[in-house]
Amino acid sequence: MDTRSVPPVDDDLPPPPPVGSETDSELPGYTHRSQEEFVQQEYQLEDSKGRPWIWLKVKSRAKEGKVLPLFYDRDTVAGTVQVDFDKAGGAKTVVLSVLAGVTAVGQDEIRFLDLNTVLWSSKTAPSKPTGKQTWPFSITLPTDTNIISERGKNQHTDRYPLPPSFSERASPAYIDYRLVVTVKRSSFRVNQMLTTNFAYVPLTRAQPPSALRQLAYREGSSLVGPQGDPQGWKVLPAVKVVGTVFDARKVEFECTLAVATPLIFPLGSPIPLTLSLKGNDEQALDLLATPSAIRVILSRFRLVGSHATSDDIDGGRSNNSFTDICGSAYFWPSAEGAPEPGTRVLQGELEVKKSLKVGFVFSRFSVRYVLALLQFQAPGWAPASPSGSSVSSAKEPLVVQPITLASVNAVGVVPRSYAPPGYVENHEADYNTAVGYLENGNQRFLHHHGFA
Missing domain, CATH: 2.60.40.640 (Immunoglobulin-like)
Structure with missing residues (x-):
């Protein structure tokens, strides 16, 4: 798990939700902050000789690059992925994933968010790429997710709003969001992954007092x-x-x-x-x-x-x-x-x-x-x-x-x-x-x- 600090919620609020949505009346007055105003943060994966060959750039609401990327509900996670194919021997596909899961101490993670976009595939590429190749990506975060659970002998599907990131020292459970770039290779070769955590904060607005x-x-x-x-x-x-x-x-x-x-x-x-x-x-x-x-x-x-x-x-x-x-x-x-x-x-x-x-x-x-x-x-x-x-x-x-x-x-x-x-x-x-x-x-x- 990434040990960098989670950025605090600032006063810059996300764009208004679509008119007529459930949360439209709950969160009025949000000021628009364009993607161009987001901070760009960069991550890289190095090979055994210390040479970078996978790069991930993502724009987020974080105030600075030293903290985790920050996103609010309904935000779009956007950026670029770059791979040096001269160092990616046997690459078959390049996939960008947004993953999230809840983990209780001593138990396996229960994944509740798994969004994938294939950036490149050898099956559809006209020729074998060389050198550095770059692809943009854009994934909008959903507001809720389905969880399948067993009740007796039957399975039930319950829908929950996406929970916030949660990580505290000695906590009994954690909620973890992360971006993963996976370079899938041919058989008998290990896939390579570049991973960074990000902070997710669903915003709620207090109701007016008397x-x-x-x-x-x-x-x-x-x-x-x-x-x-x-x-x-x-x-x-x-x-x-x-x-x-x-x-x-x-x-x-x-x-x-x-x-x-x-x-x-x-x-x-x-x-x-x-x-x-x-x-x-x-x-x-x-x-x-x-x-x-x-x-x-x-x-x-x-x-x-x-x-x-x-x-x-x-x-x-x-x-x-x-x-x-x-x-x-x-x-x-x-x-x-x-x-x-x-x-x-x-x-x-x-x-x-x-x-x-x-x-x-x-x-x-x-x-x-x-x-x-x-x-x-x-x-x-x-x-x-x-x-x-x-x-x-x-x-x-x-x-x-x-x-x-x-x-x-x-x-x-x-x-x-x-x-x-x-x-x-x-x-x-x-x-x-x-x-x-x-x-x-x-x-x-x-x-x-x-x-x-």
Whole structure:
């Protein structure tokens, strides 16, 4: 696998899809970037004496030649192939292939993309070529692919969008795209191949937020909460939190988390949140309504094998379900509305890091994201254990909400942060990242659900 870095997604977006296509309304406003503006990258294969005799030139969206070629969905992979036939003894055909596959650690690759174009064949050539011969090529990437799978005694064909390239250190699975030039030779002679990996990034655009949130972004005014902007929030089911304060008395209160809608957030943007606490013990409310006591995290689930396409993302075995924490929210007292006895309201946000990869669901490998409200954590607070369980509720999420990450902002929307100066992100422990998945064996992330 090519070890060069994968280029980041830039602000240059591909041409608009054909009018009337499914994605036409999803990704409006794309600016055209012609093939002439792409960066040309060159690769070569040398013979045993160090002399190059196969050359591949390809134009891509990469910012520079030192990184992998980069293509977005619906892009055309174009370039030239050159072969020195004086060094290609016995050549029968020259083929350019675009290949892609998913590979779980310790297993064979499952190929899901295999596009080939014959550049030259001795069967159709009028004469035997000599010297250097050059052929152009142009292959448009499809938006989806068919996967054949066995279910019992029957075979089924499922259609999936092409997944993004995925390669991380110690990952349980990889998704690899590559360009291959093959010079096929006569019998008893080894075929020669020149291969380079490339990065494939399907672009998705976030949906516009509510009209009131858009207005707040444009004017720099405060966000309106769930009561004043019900169309702009998803209020999650209230949860009952029970525990002991200072080993002195048992308290119970109601906690409600709200997440801004739509539940699709662009990379590099904040996720607006609100959290309300209601109870009769003012001292306990003050204790748990402090920003440091509230823990809302963004978790990434990577599922491998037959479980990958399941809706039950936490139902897999320890050797095919992997979880890591990608971010933590920070909160501050809300300035909206007048204070009420027995109630505390906080505003918060969680930054979606630009470096994250968008999620996808594909055969044998998927990546999903979930927001989770964990048990409160404060000096003097001891959460009660669930009835009939020996596991502390501190190890279980109070409420979870799946979300989707998008490549780019909604058209005309520029999200902004509302965190007051001095508020910083809490960094949760990430056991899998620190130790490494492969070294970790079959241990789950921190505990049962991947939450600490």
